[in-house]
Amino acid sequence: MVNPDDLLAATDFPDKIDRRKDVSGPEAFEFTGSGSEYFRIWIVNLLLTIVTLGIYSAWAKVRKTRYFYDNTVLAGASFDYHGTPMSILRGRIVAVAFFGAYNVAFMISDAAGFAALLLLGAAIPWLIWKSLQFKLYNSSYRGIRFGFGGTAGKVYQTYLVLPLLTLLSAYLLAPFTHQRIKKFQHDHSRYGGTPFSFHASVGSFYKAYLVAFLVALGGLVAIGVAFGGTFVAIIKAGGPKDAGPAAVGTIAIFLLVVYAWLFSLLPLFLTLIQNLIWNHTRLGDHHFASRMRAGKMAFIALTNMIGIVFTLGLFIPFAQIRSMRYRIKSMAILPSGSLDEFIAEAQESASSTGEAAADLLDFDLSL
Amino acid sequence: MNAELIVAAFYFDGKSSRRHSVTLTVRDQIAVISGDIRRECAISDLRVSERFRNARRKVTFPDGAYLEILDAVTFDALLARTGFQDSFVVWMQQSWRGALAAFAMTTALLVIGYLYGLPAAANLAAKALPANVERMIGRETLAFLDKRMLSPSALPPSRQQALSSRFRTLVPPAEGMPPYEIVFRKSRIGPNAFALPSGHIVLTDELVHLVDNDDAIMAVLAHELGHLHERHLMRRLIQGSMIGAGATLLFGDVSSVIANIPTVMLDLKYSRDAEREADDYAIAMLKKNGISVSAMIRVFEALEKESGDHPPYLSSHPPASERIARIGGAT
Numbered sequence: 001m002v003n004p005d006d007l008l009a010a011t012d013f014p015d016k017i018d019r020r021k022d023v024s025g026p027e028a029f030e031f032t033g034s035g036s037e038y039f040r041i042w043i044v045n046l047l048l049t050i051v052t053l054g055i056y057s058a059w060a061k062v063r064k065t066r067y068f069y070d071n072t073v074l075a076g077a078s079f080d081y082h083g084t085p086m087s088i089l090r091g092r093i094v095a096v097a098f099f100g101a102y103n104v105a106f107m108i109s110d111a112a113g114f115a116a117l118l119l120l121g122a123a124i125p126w127l128i129w130k131s132l133q134f135k136l137y138n139s140s141y142r143g144i145r146f147g148f149g150g151t152a153g154k155v156y157q158t159y160l161v162l163p164l165l166t167l168l169s170a171y172l173l174a175p176f177t178h179q180r181i182k183k184f185q186h187d188h189s190r191y192g193g194t195p196f197s198f199h200a201s202v203g204s205f206y207k208a209y210l211v212a213f214l215v216a217l218g219g220l221v222a223i224g225v226a227f228g229g230t231f232v233a234i235i236k237a238g239g240p241k242d243a244g245p246a247a248v249g250t251i252a253i254f255l256l257v258v259y260a261w262l263f264s265l266l267p268l269f270l271t272l273i274q275n276l277i278w279n280h281t282r283l284g285d286h287h288f289a290s291r292m293r294a295g296k297m298a299f300i301a302l303t304n305m306i307g308i309v310f311t312l313g314l315f316i317p318f319a320q321i322r323s324m325r326y327r328i329k330s331m332a333i334l335p336s337g338s339l340d341e342f343i344a345e346a347q348e349s350a351s352s353t354g355e356a357a358a359d360l361l362d363f364d365l366s367l
Numbered sequence: 368m369n370a371e372l373i374v375a376a377f378y379f380d381g382k383s384s385r386r387h388s389v390t391l392t393v394r395d396q397i398a399v400i401s402g403d404i405r406r407e408c409a410i411s412d413l414r415v416s417e418r419f420r421n422a423r424r425k426v427t428f429p430d431g432a433y434l435e436i437l438d439a440v441t442f443d444a445l446l447a448r449t450g451f452q453d454s455f456v457v458w459m460q461q462s463w464r465g466a467l468a469a470f471a472m473t474t475a476l477l478v479i480g481y482l483y484g485l486p487a488a489a490n491l492a493a494k495a496l497p498a499n500v501e502r503m504i505g506r507e508t509l510a511f512l513d514k515r516m517l518s519p520s521a522l523p524p525s526r527q528q529a530l531s532s533r534f535r536t537l538v539p540p541a542e543g544m545p546p547y548e549i550v551f552r553k554s555r556i557g558p559n560a561f562a563l564p565s566g567h568i569v570l571t572d573e574l575v576h577l578v579d580n581d582d583a584i585m586a587v588l589a590h591e592l593g594h595l596h597e598r599h600l601m602r603r604l605i606q607g608s609m610i611g612a613g614a615t616l617l618f619g620d621v622s623s624v625i626a627n628i629p630t631v632m633l634d635l636k637y638s639r640d641a642e643r644e645a646d647d648y649a650i651a652m653l654k655k656n657g658i659s660v661s662a663m664i665r666v667f668e669a670l671e672k673e674s675g676d677h678p679p680y681l682s683s684h685p686p687a688s689e690r691i692a693r694i695g696g697a698t
Binding site for chain 1: 377379380381382383384385386416417419420421422423425427431432433435456459460461462463465466469470472473476477480500617618624625
């Protein structure tokens, strides 16, 4: 395992850098970004985006993504982002024109609007596909780019047929579809010439959904029991008006607790899913490990929200760094051999799909 | 001559993930790599990543190979010697002075945009909007209200007729009287009057009974005509959706509930401004037609008494006392 201290010590003597070949222990991902530093990038991005009426947002996205990638470190090397502002801007203009035309179609007539809706439904899977290709092609680690393959048939099956079936099944198929989407994304990703593969079963997705549902329900029951006595007392007293200000306070606290619980459920669920996905993803023969804790993630999300409310939004960049740091720190790669052995894919085929792709569905203005 | 600056770095060739230990130095505008790899490249062809506090800087070659700089201090000195300059944006991001200036300018822009920019833009947009869009929105709103909150008026048709025709004889205070149609309805939400973008002025039976004075009803109708003249509802719809879009961009990731708070809060000022403008229009209209403005005071007093100590729209409308004082100032 490469020890960061060895690297630092090696800085002055580059000839003595540790180069043991058999890297075998787990390599944790590290995140070195700082809230105060990112705040400055964020505020400048925000100002320039407002001044240019949104055009700068493409440049802002590149700056933000580079900051996050440059500060994500694995085995002594960081990631790099290669997306160019012009290609992002082009994608955004196309997307805005697309959705604008869709809205105008409904003003013309219902038939035109319906036709536009069908067209949009048919186009969205393709847009998702191209965006995935753009994102992966423009990401690299140790000088080797990621990539995304896939076929149009598989794309439409995953992003059009399955979601429609899920809708018809009253969402009973949701965990199945979720598994298929993740499987599609990971099975067709590659790092250089080395493919990723996905091994989480449909059953494990149903289990995660069930656990999340039971936890949500259990929490609501617990809150109900905790406040039940007080509510009975209030009703006996003849309603909140007669029970006095203490009763109104109790109701306010009850609503706050329920909201906090519902708000915490999303991070809880995302934690379950993220752990499930990465613990069952492989890169060649290398495994990954994700050790996110739901309680910690919910705590970060709740305190982030409070911070953002009380600073009127100024805490947003700090909040993003906090949750990003935790998510990245929770990940590790379990190498089956040296991480020096990856080979870039034959450059031509990789760049022809990657450069034709466009970032069409990413409306993140990097704020 | 200065000693040559030699920077320790890792080199990745872009073809394999293998890491090579190298040194970088610059001679005559040519970057020279030596160590595991030997390579030369004109510095004008290299891309240098921005300086971040904890991240290693990268120097990328045209073919995708790159260096990860290990010795940041020497590298900074080397960059300075080659005359490399950060862009203005990078300078702003990296100094607290620049960031604070950006913060001050952002705040100023948001405040000015809220106070002047957005209302002006919404005004232009409302005027540019095709009339049939306004008609459609207004008609659909009225149909919706008829289903949920309003029922046909119980006022005798002769009384409705009398009120409508009296209002028709009044002269508007400003050029360009908006097309309007007075509709009478019985309401489940108490005394009220409002104007829809389609030009429908809805007057509830409850309000007619409450003020029970024709001059006062003319004042109410004039106020609503003022809303139509200024296209207040369309303007607020546009302003609201723009604030909503901005808030969703900023806070949407955090919580959709929170993203809605600014939309509601920031709309209140626009709403109060609109009420004041409509009051001014009504005052001018009453005066032009020789009706005493005391008729309008009567309406506010009656509404204030009716709503009691819990005025339902205290915040969306200016306080009645202020509105009455304003009319007093106009006499």
